[in-house]
Amino acid sequence: METILAFVIGLLFAAGVYMLLRRSIVKLILGIMLLSHAINLLIFTAGGLHKGRPQFTGYGMESDIPNPTDPLPQALILTAIVIGFGITAFFLALMYRFYQVTGTEDLDELKEGDTK
Amino acid sequence: MNGILVYLLILLIAALLSPAIIQRGGRHAAWLLGLISAAGFAMFLTYAPLTSAGEKLSLTINWLPELYLNFSLYLDGLSLFFALLITGMGALVLVFAGKYMQPYPLRHRFFFLILLFEFAMLALVISGNLFTMFIFWELTSVSSFLLVGFSHEKPEARNAALQALLITVAGGLAMMAGFIILGQAAGTLEIPLLLKSGDIIRNHPHYLPALLLILAGAFTKSAQFPFHFWLPGAMQAPSPVSAFLHSATMVKAGIYLLMRLSPVMGxxxxxxxxxxxxxxxxxxxxxxxxxxxxxxxxxxxxxxxxxxxxxxxxxxxxxxxxxxxxxxxxxxxxxxxxxxxxxxxxxxxxxxxxxxxxxxxxxxxxxxxxxxxxxxxxxxxxxxxxxxxxxxxxxxxxxxxxxxxxxxxxxxxxxxxxxxxxxxxxxxxxxxxxxxxxxxxxxxxxxxxxxxxxxxxxxxxxxxxxxxxxxxxxxxxxxxxxxxxxxxxxxxxxxxxxxxxxxxxxxxxxxxxxxxxxxxxxxxxxxxxxxxxxxxxxxxxxxxxxxxxxxxxxxxTALVQSGYQRIYLIAIFIMTSALAWYQIAYTWKDMAVNVITPPGVYELLIVTVIVASAIFATLAKSRLAAILSLGATGYGIALLFINYGAIDVAITMILAETLILVLFMVVIYHLPKFTSFSSGKTRLRDAGIALLAGGFMTGLVLKAGQVNLSPKISEFYTENALSLAHGKNTVNVILVDFRALDTLGEITVLVIAAIGVTALLKLRTKKGSAT
Structure with a gap:
């Protein structure tokens, strides 16, 4: 499964990069979302896959068997998801505003404002 | 030696106070500044019997001794000789300038600069470490730049100042490289120790490059052919500066360096x-x-x-x-x-x-x-x-x-x-x-x-x-x-x-x-x-x-800085991927995943959904389809999380994905339709770059399976979640208890994002102001 996921992550990342390189600003935001999916999955896979074993303690369930699931990557991903959400929301608003002000979605037209 | 250190500080303070002294002190204020310099002359004169008897004084304040960098002072016959010249000449020049500079409206600034220059020059000749010397060497270059360009309303003065600065600073840079080689060869940059290791340095294989670099510094400063031309230009400075620069300071710094290093490299x-x-x-x-x-x-x-x-x-x-x-x-x-x-x-x-x-x-x-x-x-x-x-x-x-x-x-x-x-x-x-x-x-x-x-x-x-x-x-x-x-x-x-x-x-x-x-x-x-x-x-x-x-x-700059953000991104992705690929190829034969969890049918199905929806999102021609299929990717990943025991992560993921979808739906009709800007060729190029980057990610995951991090951190959380934090869900405990500060930071990010979103949406642009 790890090998399969490795390729899934690679694919998500590639798709994200491809979208980032588009000129349309809407595609740019999709690219960022794809990238954040890829990275979340990367951290998750790196922490090790253990089927159906949530990190709960103190319920007396299978307490004699040590739980191999690593809670730390999960906590990290949780944070990452929330922050990713914040960024996406902000980016959406920015994009909305950008389109309103400039009337274009072509990122290449931003260049003019930069070099003038 | 402490007396000398104190005197250096006094000189620096005098420099800082000199504008006020000159402005408030009336017509004879410069005599006071001259007196400070003359006091230095007298003080150094009291050291003459000591150095004449062959004594060498030194003082070292350690800074980074491992890199041979220290603040050191060193006084022997040669330093004293120069120190006397500088302070003595400084006193006379200051008095002279007091009268000479009277018609100049910015004269208070002049006195600050010339005292700073005197300070730098004096510190240079009594430095006991080549890096201490280098710092003051550069300070003389900078302050002489300001002095030569003092009449900055004249273009010739500006040009002459710039030339003097560029030439002496370029030489100083070369000299620094020479000092580094010297330090590597001798294992020290302290002048008293260097003076004893002349034979090691002269027989070192890097002697010639070190010599050439250091001579570049000395020759530029001392206006030797072919760097001589900055000196006649520097007479654009007011006469007191020329008198000081040509007699005891600046150009003599190069000579001092040659004299100082003559026993080491000569x-x-x-x-x-x-x-x-x-x-x-x-x-x-x-x-x-x-x-x-x-x-x-x-x-x-x-x-x-x-x-x-x-x-x-x-x-x-x-x-x-x-x-x-x-x-x-x-x-x-x-x-x-x-x-x-x-x-x-x-x-x-x-x-x-x-x-x-x-x-x-x-x-x-x-x-x-x-x-x-x-x-x-x-x-x-x-x-x-x-x-x-x-x-x-x-x-x-x-x-x-x-x-x-x-x-x-x-x-x-x-x-x-x-x-x-x-x-x-x-x-x-x-x-x-x-x-x-x-x-x-x-x-x-x-x-x-x-x-x-x-x-x-x-x-x-x-x-x-x-x-x-x-x-x-x-x-x-x-x-x-x-x-x-x-x-x-x-x-x-x-x-x-x-x-x-x-x-x-x-x-x-x-x-x-x-x-x-x-x-x-x-x-x-x-x-x-x-x-x-x-x-x-x-x-x-x-x-x-x-x-x-x-x-x-x-x-x-025009070539590298295209102004297109895609080009910058491409550069970053290609560079990173190329470096990572090199590393992956280098360790290719060790590449194997050591933990294998056999995939079940259910997981394979989810993976198929993720892959298919991601590809569809990338290729979709309509915004709506792209956004919805991206949502499918997100939910698929959430299902994977559930399957591997990350319930909290999955819940968050589903919530976030849903919210994003809703947000998208809200703004979607205000957004432009997908347009294709790029040609087929560009797409192919971008696809190649994307595959290169994606491939390196795959390689990274495959490698990551082999890395065996110390399990102690996670174990600590698992063992203590209940006993210390009284929580049964370890992941939650980590977030709200053990690493609560991180979560606070995360909330802060959300708040900032929310403020940003509100500001962006509510802000009404006045016509013509934002475009």
């Missing part, structure tokens, strides 16, 4: 040849151009170049007698050059011109100053009974009987001195004797503050010439011994008896008089020759080179 054939040849060329060049000028200050500037050439030459000859000659000539030159630049300043001020052709008979207008000038000029010509005579005799003695190019050096030396004699006589007769001539108003008698510097310096030239033994043992011999410990006696006298040196002096004076008599006829010819035949100007070539460099960087 004595090799490379050292001898580079120094003698550069010195000889500079000496002749300076002499020729000095003779062909008509501006008093320019004449003086070129004679400085010539004198610096003589000093480098003497250090290159590197015999006992040449080292003695170098130290004594340094003193000689400082005394007469400081005096003459002040005289140039006061003549310019009272007679309204510096042009030799427009002036004459100034003795009547300013007898005292004229006497001081004549004494200094006689010292420059090397005539008895001035100390300049002793200096010149020693220089001749050092040049006699040298092997191979010795005869050429002797001839060049005599020629240079002939020119010096001719220039001195020309200046004496043209400026001071004969009928009174002036272009503007009748020259006034200069004020005491203007006269006192030249008077003191000239009388010192005379007294030291008549009674040379007064300073020989106390100041000069310790300085010489610091360069060459084997010398322990120094006998100076005006009269050496009849020998070939005296004969050469006679020839020099005779030829000099002839050249002087020819001056009026030859000078206009030479001036025309300089202007019409020698069209090549180093300063112009330098400016052209600078312009070329600027246009080159502009082109380079």
């Amino acid at each position: 004595g090799t054939p490379e050292w001898k040849y580079i120094l003698t040849i550069t010195g000889a060329i500079t000496m002749l060049l300076g002499g020729y151009f000095a003779y062909s000028q008509t501006d008093f200050k320019k004449v003086l500037a070129y004679t400085t170049i010539s004198a610096l050439g003589i000093l480098v030459l003497m250090l290159g000859i590197d015999t006992d007698i040449s080292i003695k000659a170098a130290i004594i000539f340094l003193l000689v030159h400082a005394l007469y050059k400081g005096a003459l630049f002040m005289i140039a300043g006061l003549i310019d001020k009272s007679a309204g011109s510096r042009d030799l052709r427009k002036l004459g008979g100034l003795f009547r207008a300013m007898p005292v100053a004229a006497v001081a000038a004549i004494i200094s000029l006689l010292s420059m010509a090397g005539l008895p009974p001035m100390i300049g005579f002793i200096g010149k005799e020693l220089i001749y003695e050092a040049k006699i009987g040298l092997p191979d190019i010795g005869n050429f050096l002797l001839l060049a030396g005599v020629l240079t001195n002939v020119i010096m004699v001719a220039i001195s006589l020309t200046l004496i007769f043209n400026l001071f004797l004969g009928p009174l001539k002036y272009p503007g108003e009748k020259p006034k008698r200069p004020a005491l503050a203007l006269r006192i510097g030249p008077m003191i310096l000239a009388s010192v030239s005379l007294v030291f010439g008549l009674f040379p033994s007064t300073v020989a043992d106390l100041l000069l011999r310790p300085a010489i011994t610091s360069i060459r410990p084997t010398i322990d006696t120094l006998k100076l006298a005006l009269w050496h008896g009849f020998n070939e040196v005296l004969l050469m002096s006679f020839i020099t004076v005779a030829a000099g008089i002839i050249l002087f008599l020819l001056y009026r006829k030859v000078n206009p010819v030479l001036t025309r020759f300089n202007n019409e035949v020698i069209t090549f100007r180093f300063a112009d070539a330098f400016n052209k080179g600078l312009d070329f460099f600027l246009s080159l960087t502009k082109k380079k």
Whole structure:
């Protein structure tokens, strides 16, 4: 499964990069979302896959068997998801505003404002 | 040694306070600043008996001893000699400037700069660590830049200042590289230790590069050919600066460095040849151009170049007698050059011109100053009974009987001195004797503050010439011994008896008089020759080179900085992927996943959904379809999380995905439709880059399976979640308890994002203001 996921992550990342390189600003935001999916999955896979074993303690369930699931990557991903959400929301608003002000979605037209 | 440290601080504080002192202190405020400098002179004089007895004082404040970087001070005969020159000359220059700078509205700034310069120069010569020295070396470059460009409303002054800065700082940079090599070779940068490791350094395989780099620093600072051109330009500075810069400071920093490192790096054939040849060329060049000028200050500037050439030459000859000659000539030159630049300043001020052709008979207008000038000029010509005579005799003695190019050096030396004699006589007769001539108003008698510097310096030239033994043992011999410990006696006298040196002096004076008599006829010819035949100007070539460099960087920037963010992204992705791929390929054979969880049908189905929806999202032609399928990808990943026991993560993921979808739906009708901007070729290129980057991610995951991180961190959380934090869900406990501060940061990010979103949506642009 790890090998399969490795390729899934690679694919998500590639798709994200491809979208980032588009000129349309809407595609740019999709690219960022794809990238954040890829990275979340990367951290998750790196922490090790253990089927159906949530990190709960103190319920007396299978307490004699040590739980191999690593809670730390999960906590990290949780944070990452929330922050990713914040960024996406902000980016959406920015994009909305950008389109309103400039009337274009072509990122290449931003260049003019930069070099003038 | 602590006293010296305190004095350095006092000087720095005086520099900082000087603008206020000058502005509030009235007309004689500069005397106070001069007094501070003179106090330093007196303090250093009290150290003279110590260094004369061969004692060496040092003080080290450790900073980064592992990298040999320390703040160190070191005082021996040589440092003391320079420290006295700097503080003594500084005192006279400050007093002179107090009067001279009166008409300048920004004079308070001037005093800050010149005191800062004095501070930097003084700290440079008593530095005990090459890096400490380097820092002050650069500080002298920067402060001299500001001083040369002091009259910044004049374009020539700005240009000259920039040239001086670029050349000396470029040299300083090279010198720093040389210091680093030196430090690696000797294992220290402390001067007292370096002085003992000369043999190691001279036999080190990197000796030559280190030498060349350090010489680049010394030669640029001391205006040696081909870097000499910044110095005549630097006379754009007000006269007090020139007097200070040319006599005891700045250009002497390079000479000081050569003297300091002479026991460490000197004595090799490379050292001898580079120094003698550069010195000889500079000496002749300076002499020729000095003779062909008509501006008093320019004449003086070129004679400085010539004198610096003589000093480098003497250090290159590197015999006992040449080292003695170098130290004594340094003193000689400082005394007469400081005096003459002040005289140039006061003549310019009272007679309204510096042009030799427009002036004459100034003795009547300013007898005292004229006497001081004549004494200094006689010292420059090397005539008895001035100390300049002793200096010149020693220089001749050092040049006699040298092997191979010795005869050429002797001839060049005599020629240079002939020119010096001719220039001195020309200046004496043209400026001071004969009928009174002036272009503007009748020259006034200069004020005491203007006269006192030249008077003191000239009388010192005379007294030291008549009674040379007064300073020989106390100041000069310790300085010489610091360069060459084997010398322990120094006998100076005006009269050496009849020998070939005296004969050469006679020839020099005779030829000099002839050249002087020819001056009026030859000078206009030479001036025309300089202007019409020698069209090549180093300063112009330098400016052209600078312009070329600027246009080159502009082109380079235009090439690299396209302004398209995609191009920057491509550069980042390609570079990162290429580096990572190199690493992956390097360790390819170890690539295997050591933990294998067998995939079930259910997981395979989810993976298929994720892959299919991601591909569809990428290729979709409609926004809606793309967003929805991206949502499917997100939910798929959430399902995977559930499947592998990450319930909390999955819940969050589903919530976030849903919210994003909703947000998208809200704004989607305000957004443009998907448009295809790129051509097929661009798409193919981008797809290639994307696959390169994605492939490296796959490789990374495959490698990550092998990495066995220390499990202790996670174990700590698992074991203590219940007992310490009283929570049963470990992931939650980590977030809200163990790493609560991170979560606080995360919430802060959300708040900022929310504020940003509100601001962006609510902000109403006024028409025309935002576009």
